[in-house]
Amino acid sequence: MKISPTQVPGAFQVTPEKLYDNRGHFYEAVRAEVLAEAIGTPFSVAQVNYSVSAKNTLRGIHGTTLPPGQAKLVSCVRGAVLDIVVDLRVGSPTFGHHAVTYQDEESGVAVYLAEGLGHGFLALTDDTCMNYLCSEVYVPGTMIDVDALDPALALPWNLTEPPIRSAKDAAAPTLAEAEARGVLPRYEDCIALHSPVPGTP
Incomplete structure (x- = not known):
């Protein structure tokens, strides 16, 4: 698989290499040691979630406070999406910046996002x-x-009509409002999660 950094530090695009034969195809979606080497820290899975969405559904932007923080590996296993990661880390050099990937069931492309980053997508099917x-x-x-x-x-959602959104997402604050409320994670705290503790090897 190919793991490439995006424009937002801490977000990576994961593109698998597929093996085709007369039955169809096979690919590794993720391999722990390869991902860890690329992102600079181990990634262990504590919970697995799925969402199913109608076309033109817009979900997000969602993140997690620190603590506890939550890193994610997100992939489209059916259909297609326009996927966007947003830097929500106050003090980050790319605060408020975003990275876009197109994901669909055929490509197997996934996105890894570190703690402190926000995520959303528009369902295209x-x-x-x-x-x-x-x-x-x-x-x-x-x-x-x-x-x-x-x-x-x-x-850049490129909407041609109003999207389908939950009431909670439609009422969500702007980035500036969320920052003013003090709910966003701090960049230095996110970085410190994976920094060596002084005095340890």
């Missing part, structure tokens, strides 16, 4: 299914919601 491998279990009250249509973020 009906019955789109997304898979989330999460480093921490969900803890009620720790989700961060940011408006995916925040004009200041100017995310």
Whole structure:
């Protein structure tokens, strides 16, 4: 597999190499040691989630407070999506910046996002299914919601009609409002999660 950094530090695109034969194809979606070498830290899975969405559904932007933080490996296992990662880390040199990937069931492309990054996607087909491998279990009250249509973020959804959104997502604050409320993670705290502890090998 090929693991490539995106424009947002801590977010990586994972592109598998497929093996084809008369039955169809096979590929490795992720290999722990290869991913760890690319992202600079081990990634262990504590929870696996799925979402199923109708065409033109817009989910996000969602993140997790620190603590506990939650890294994710996200892939589209059915259908197709426009996937966007947003840097929610206050103090980050790329705070508010985004990285876009197109994911579909044929390509097998996935996106890894470190703690402190936000995620959202637009379903491009009906019955789109997304898979989330999460480093921490969900803890009620720790989700961060940011408006995916925040004009200041100017995310390139390329909408041709109003999207389908949950009431919670539609009422989410802008990035500036979320920062003012003090709910966003700090860049230095996110980086410290994977920094060596002084005095340890």
